[in-house]
Amino acid sequence: DVKVTQSSRYLVKRTGEKVFLECVQDMDHENMFWYRQDPGLGLRLIYFSYDVKMKEKGDIPEGYSVSREKKERFSLILESASTNQTSMYLCASTFGGAYTEAFFGQGTRLTVV
Amino acid sequence: EDKVVQSPLSLVVHEGDTVTLNCSYEVTNFRSLLWYKQEKKAPTFLFMLTSSGIEKKSGRLSSILDKKELFSILNITATQTGDSAIYLCAADGKYIFGTGTRLKVLA
Numbered sequence: 001d002v003k004v005t006q007s008s009r010y011l012v013k014r015t016g017e018k019v020f021l022e023c024v025q026d027m028d029h030e031n032m033f034w035y036r037q038d039p040g041l042g043l044r045l046i047y048f049s050y051d052v053k054m055k056e057k058g059d060i061p062e063g064y065s066v067s068r069e070k071k072e073r074f075s076l077i078l079e080s081a082s083t084n085q086t087s088m089y090l091c092a093s094t095f096g097g098a099y100t101e102a103f104f105g106q107g108t109r110l111t112v113v
Numbered sequence: 114e115d116k117v118v119q120s121p122l123s124l125v126v127h128e129g130d131t132v133t134l135n136c137s138y139e140v141t142n143f144r145s146l147l148w149y150k151q152e153k154k155a156p157t158f159l160f161m162l163t164s165s166g167i168e169k170k171s172g173r174l175s176s177i178l179d180k181k182e183l184f185s186i187l188n189i190t191a192t193q194t195g196d197s198a199i200y201l202c203a204a205d206g207k208y209i210f211g212t213g214t215r216l217k218v219l220a
Contacts, residue, residue, distance in 0.1 A: 004155075033208055040122065042212035043156075043201065059209075090155065092208070099145050099163060102208055104155035 003027070006091050006105035013112050019078040021108050023091030029103075030096030032074035034058075034066060036087040037107075043090060049074055050096065081112045115140045117204055119211035127219050130192050134214045136202035137184040145205040146178050146185045151213070152198045159187070161205075192218045 007022035023032065031050050035043040035058075045058030047066040055066050063085060067075045074093075078085055088109050092102040117138045126132055138146065145163045149156035160169045162178035162185055169176050173192075178185045189196055199213045 031208075035210070040212065042119070043203075043210035045207065045209060048207065056207075058207075094208070099161065099205065101147060101158045101161060102149075102156075102203070103158075106154050 004091060004093055004103050004105040006089075006108050008108050009106060011108060011110045013078075013081050013110065015082060015112055017078075017081045017112075019081050019110065019112075021076040021078075021089055021091075021110070023074045023076070023093075023105055024072050025074075025093040025103070026072065027093070027095075027103070028071065029093035030071075031094045031100075032068065033092040033094075033102070034064075034074065034076045035090045035092065036060070036085075037090055038087050046076065078110075081110075083112050086110060086112045115204070115207060115209050117202060117209050117211040119200075119202055119214050121214060122212060123215040123217070125217045125219065126192055128193055130218075131188065131190045132192060132216060134187040134189075134200050134216070135184065136186070136211055138202075138204050138209075138211075139183060140204040140206065140209060142206050143180075143204055147203045147205060148176055148185070148187050149201040149203065150198045151201060156201055159200075189216075192216075194218050194220050 033048040034046045049068045091105040094100040148159040165180040
């Protein structure tokens with residue numbers, strides 16, 4: 001089975017802290033994605049990566065950065081956490097090319113106080 | 114700007130009812146439309162639709178795509194309480210998701 005693992009299920013951080021959310025997949029997928037999910041807003045794409053060291057901005061990249069140094073790992077970084085970044089964060093991965101389903105991690109519920 | 118829009122945002126029905134969930138999209142380089150079900154945790158894959166007019170079916174769930182009018186529907190017949198979830202659609206490629214439809218099925 002494909003496994004996408006997010007390092008933490010729950011995190012509480014203080015305003016201004018630098019926060020790292022880690023995501024690892026074990027299926028040699030080319031593409032990886034970071035979303036945040038808020039009630040009524042669905043999944044909004046923050047960043048995605050289609051190859052090692054490659055990244056593309058999604059719809060809401062402000063306040064976030066990403067790192068993909070190895071194919072299996074995609075990190076989301078909140079440079080200076082703010083309370084409006086309190087959310088559920090979901091990581092996903094897919095094979096490259098067309099017609100591929102996404103596999104999701106279990107999500108990280110981040111609270112910024 | 115690419116976008117995927119779902120309607121309704123939420124829906125409450127009784128067991129046994131039939132529901133239709135809608136998903137419209139405007140996406141460059143569109144390839145496929147995917148439906149997911151999300152209960153408490155990660156979304157789980159339901160269907161991938163690539164061709165117009167061909168219905169995909171799994172038990173009481175079915176879905177169809179109209180590439181001319183740029184929309185898809187997900188039907189659930191004889192709903193059960195276990196169908197209560199958020200239903201998400203996404204356009205393949207950049208994987209843009211809609212806002213989701215929150216379905217609640219009452220016993």
